[in-house]
Amino acid sequence: MSRYTNSVGKLALVALLSGCFGYNSSAKGWAYVGDAILIAGGGAAIGLTVTDKTDCKTTGASCYNSPVNGPTVAGAMLVAAGVIGIIYNATRAEVKTTR
Secondary structure, eight states: OOTTHHHHHHHHHHHHHHHHOSHHHHHHHHHHHHHHHHHHHHHHHHHHHHHHOOOTTTTOOOOOOOOHHHHHHHHHHHHHHHHHHHHHHSOOOOOOOOO
């Protein structure tokens, strides 16, 4: 398991709790921020996983690093959630609220 998995999970939790689907113009603005955080966090998770080189000499066993692992899948899911959120926000009609 990568050392970045915990950080990616925390980032996803914070971004998803921010509410990625806006119902009025102000909420949509903040939803776009949350969606951008999801995309950036997913890209960072994928980038850190791809550039993370484990030292095979310390384990003493043959070394095989799968190109698809947990943090890569989590990063791809974060990016997909951000893109879906942006599309949903762009196509969703604004709700008029009265106070």
